Amino acid sequence: MAKATDVKLIDEFGRRHDGRLPEEMRPVSMRINVLDNADGSALVEFGRTRVLAAVYGPREPVQRFMILPDRALLRVRYHMAPFSTAERKSPAPSRREIELSKVIREAFEDIILVKYFPRTAIDIFIEVLQADGGTRTAAVTAASLALANAGIPMKALVAGIAVGKIEGVLVLDVDEVEDGVGEADMPVAAAPDIGKITLFQLNGVLTKEEVEKGLDMALEAIKKLVELEKQTLVEEYVTTEEV
Amino acid sequence: MAKATDVKLIDEFGRRHDGRLPEEMRPVSMRINVLDNADGSALVEFGRTRVLAAVYGPREPVQRFMILPDRALLRVRYHMAPFSTAERKSPAPSRREIELSKVIREAFEDIILVKYFPRTAIDIFIEVLQADGGTRTAAVTAASLALANAGIPMKALVAGIAVGKIEGVLVLDVDEVEDGVGEADMPVAAAPDIGKITLFQLNGVLTKEEVEKGLDMALEAIKKLVELEKQTLVEEYVTTEEV
Amino acid sequence: MAKATDVKLIDEFGRRHDGRLPEEMRPVSMRINVLDNADGSALVEFGRTRVLAAVYGPREPVQRFMILPDRALLRVRYHMAPFSTAERKSPAPSRREIELSKVIREAFEDIILVKYFPRTAIDIFIEVLQADGGTRTAAVTAASLALANAGIPMKALVAGIAVGKIEGVLVLDVDEVEDGVGEADMPVAAAPDIGKITLFQLNGVLTKEEVEKGLDMALEAIKKLVELEKQTLVEEYVTTEEV
Amino acid sequence: MSLTPFRVPIVPELRKSTILSLIAKGLRIEERDLYTPRLIKIEAGVVERAEGSAQVQLGKTQVLVGVKVDVGTPFKDTPDEGVIAVNAEFVPIASPMFEPGPPDENAIELARVIDRSLRESNAVDRKSLVIIPGQKVWVVHVDIYVLNYDGNLFDASMLATMAALIDTRLPDYEELETGEIRLKEEKKTPLQINKIVTTVNIAKIGDYLIVDPNLDEETVADTKLIVAYDHEGNVVGIQKSGAGSMTREEILKAIDIGSKAARVYFKSLEEALGERLPVKIG
Amino acid sequence: MSLTPFRVPIVPELRKSTILSLIAKGLRIEERDLYTPRLIKIEAGVVERAEGSAQVQLGKTQVLVGVKVDVGTPFKDTPDEGVIAVNAEFVPIASPMFEPGPPDENAIELARVIDRSLRESNAVDRKSLVIIPGQKVWVVHVDIYVLNYDGNLFDASMLATMAALIDTRLPDYEELETGEIRLKEEKKTPLQINKIVTTVNIAKIGDYLIVDPNLDEETVADTKLIVAYDHEGNVVGIQKSGAGSMTREEILKAIDIGSKAARVYFKSLEEALGERLPVKIG
């Protein structure tokens, strides 16, 4: 991966390298019921980023020590296919995958009504099939759909998106090229119907004001994504127009 | 290991590089009761290939989750000593060893009367001490002897041998040199007394007719090997003449 | 680490490279109660060698299979911080650390009154913070203090020190430079109040007479160290003068 | 170490007897005959950023294969050949029985059977993968990803592997003065494919042989014979997989039956890939 | 894979209600207000043989950081930059809850949050770590060693990391004719530090936000927001860590509160390091 340091990523008309405006998401598609065996499943695409989520459970935990007497235990695995990245990714779990599995799990602990299912396990398995930036937020979006598809009761639907800063401009839904050269990447996931932000990270440098502005951009977009999720749960498949 | 691509492996008289005729096995030796601690043990040689098998059991499984209520659980490990190969083999289990452990286990699942010993484990541990081709079939042969030596009831004795194709000729009991340059290697294990083929693989290219012919060559040899096994179980040690 | 093969390590006046005489230890300091969470803890320094020991227990073992019906189970980990050595040490346990954990555990099995605490675990965790020779014997000394600090009943206090042979001379308390070029390194740990030697190793070549002389040098020093331990348990911190 | 599987799905007695009595009549639960594979859907080029990819549905079994290539060194004993490395992961999305972790013996067996069938048939021309003889070669990583498991991963994975290899395009590159190889964004050169290869999974259930068993059939089967064929009709690999045994006659019959089913698979590859198929299937 | 923690320490009900009722009054169990960190003690240069080191006490939490450097090759995509590798170990001396073994998700998260805060802020000038461009660079290993765990490992580890990096001296070296780098005993050159960075751990308990939670507070907290600041007041990293959620307003308020606590931390670094601090803190 050559790092394109000299490339201008915002042109004179304020357009990004793929023609999007700063507050424009990539085309999004959502589909549920894509896997036969899973109790719930979803395939979510943001541009070329493609993430599959499967939910199994509530079910008996594989190992007995994993029982919680008063609630369901969540198991979350964020995993990248070896062919999803520019250079082949080794199948062994990376430190990045371990961290993201944790923050994605924590994005749902307060959302799933775990008290309804004591002594069970709910498994959320996420497979990144193609990575082009924004995989963790696509993963949260796919997991939310797969959980709903599995009939797991939740306080509200969750979706995620990242805001980046490129050449001084805050932009929505950064892709890999933008992430590689940008000054900041701030992934956010939220359940807008109940006002909860469930995943929040910042990699990069922002002023406090930019954090606030970026957060609002993300929350705005998340509202739209949750609307798309609702539509998907009715129609099984939705897509936004091509750029 | 230089690959001897230019070497003729069948000479003008139809002799192989070590003087054998196509349907000729290497000298075979079999010995039982070679280890004090094991419940049964055997050392089998095909030429320079030397394989040791030990059987422990039926005994209580080491870990409780390994209990089958209606039958004995088989555990099979095919393992190569680090010094058994031309280049030192790392002691960590290779993918090849994992696969061969599986096919060797599957060669005995239908042979051992596992229903007689519910809730127990029968362990077959195979150590390749020197590898010169045909280790998996020598391993099956040694395991059969060690099982009989341990008094584990079986439907019939099992033996194995590989058929290869070298320079267009089907040959019995390929060694490492022949395997390296040959067009095909087809290991077969069977219990001829009951007509069961329990291990069967082909690595290489053959016509259907060659598969049939090669299979018959192998079965013919396996009959002889099982006779040698029977003799060994009486006399503790047998050997065929030197080439 | 260049190996200083040409350096004279004993000068014309019989002084070692840091000015010590052959039977002279490095300055020693001992301190207990250095960690809040541990049931007992100690920090021991021999010159620049610095070792921390923490004791937890007797407590319920983490895993149930680790229960001994008639005594406490000891768990000992000797572990080096990645920054403790000249070249960074990988955090994964090395073969050396595994062996030293064993010999240190065995140095206490006959000292701790384990029969008093059946079905429990006593954990001794040792962290080498800086390594300059003699870490295993400093570890035993720190562990003895931490056990006493935790109130674990012992038959007697234990301390350790190494004797080396450098340029033909037996010397006490070898440091890393001396160990690197010396002819022998003989770590000893003992409980002098009851005449028990609990750790004893020799790496190097000695005559029988030298073993005897070296052992006596070590036992002499260990007596002093145990006196220092006793003083430390009263005063919480003691140190011997600087060289 | 290999253990007798002790966490096998239980096929209810009623379903089992239905399967068996149907087979005795020459029928299957999915309304097909004994020797016909399930519905096949092959789609190549599904992971745009990979150098090659394909997704296969075989009944409800779904497998995705991605191919990534990079530049590496050849094996010492084959300095004039590139490297093809096949790996299989049974990711836990695919079945309630799959747990996360390194490949188990089943995943390893699957990958190795496919690897050998490709290697021994010389399906991909490994000599054409050399960049600088003895020093730099293409390393072709074939990653088999099981998305949904309903039996017969062998055939589904082999079809997806074959389609993904045909779909693969090697990146353009330039050799730097330092001897290093710098890859470019463009990917144009297809792999040189010598042979089209497929496996056929033939299960033995009682005295019957059936092709392409689904999960229930695999579970009640005595054993399976996996036979690999090239498009010229040669047998290019065999693996008996599963606990039971077969007779000489059953093996020969299975190889015969399989060669007919192989045509069905070849036909599906032809339909899916059309002109891109580098060889003409008889 | 990440699992809901199932071996969490239980805070007795009485203690829990004490914590909560104190917080409602703006007080803490350790007699401080909601937005003030615990007592801080920073000592640099505590491991003489390491290239840099520091020990930090934050209340009863104790963290030791050692820095070792060696010569390595740069990453392919950053040939003109050195490497900083952060690793955290929760060694079992530090808590009855820590077990020996490879770093778990908490240790990995801690190391990565600190690593990113350093990297994104360009706190250490990575370009100054190049020895031979594209070939040899300094690899700076930051090893975080937890000695006693009483909550908020983030801030204690970040302070210790920062102090240890400031304490670090690169070895002198000579380039041999073979191109190899031979290190000398002397260590003189400090790292080029561009920014002083600290994190502030803000826990949400009920409707309250508190700074620098101790272990009991962390255990009863709904969630935590870790915000990293540079000494110029920029936000250089954020991590929501923990199971719960926050509102938009809580997040913005936390960032505000944190920026004040960050001053306390910067001040402590200044007091501990004095003249050695390479930048002037406002």
Place this chain on the structure above:
Amino acid sequence: MSLTPFRVPIVPELRKSTILSLIAKGLRIEERDLYTPRLIKIEAGVVERAEGSAQVQLGKTQVLVGVKVDVGTPFKDTPDEGVIAVNAEFVPIASPMFEPGPPDENAIELARVIDRSLRESNAVDRKSLVIIPGQKVWVVHVDIYVLNYDGNLFDASMLATMAALIDTRLPDYEELETGEIRLKEEKKTPLQINKIVTTVNIAKIGDYLIVDPNLDEETVADTKLIVAYDHEGNVVGIQKSGAGSMTREEILKAIDIGSKAARVYFKSLEEALGERLPVKIG
């Protein structure tokens, strides 16, 4: 981490008291005296394809050692020495107590004690293992393989290691123009052996010391002292191994007793290897 062994074989009380009362009379269960090893059988050259090998029986304990050599790079701090790497595997054929898996602390201790005894005594001339100084050296892998375990793996393994090293022949080679080393089929050059080394395992049972304990004796023993000797009578290594302790007098007595038993072992090596023994044993 090291744990008190919790799966130790139980020696029945009756057998235990037999062992103890015999020892009190200066006798052993195998009808030998306290200071005499069991029957020894040493056979070198048992694995033809290895560069060196030997099998040793010590009573019912059986150990096979194979030596493989390859060409590698020297360690940085010893550029002018070859490498000897000792590894021990307790393969599960050898005992109902051995389970498959990576070497445990006992196997590691065994390998390291033997490795140190060889290294410190300079038994094998490591300087003679250099091919191109600083760049290419012989790496000698000594793999200890336990075939049957009936106590005292130390002495059996050391004897087998020594015999296998004496049996070892380095391959002929040529240096290619590229600087690479190409090995030939022929193996002619023996290793340069400076010293013959053996260990003697002395167990303490009650107030008695006995040589070469079998498994039952090891199990009831308080502790063991493993002393390594060279053929010139020097002590070249010691390891107290086992949970108990010894007095100063016991240690000195053990070293004395051991030096006599060492002669028995040296004699066995001499008988087995005859002319091939590179040094004259007094």
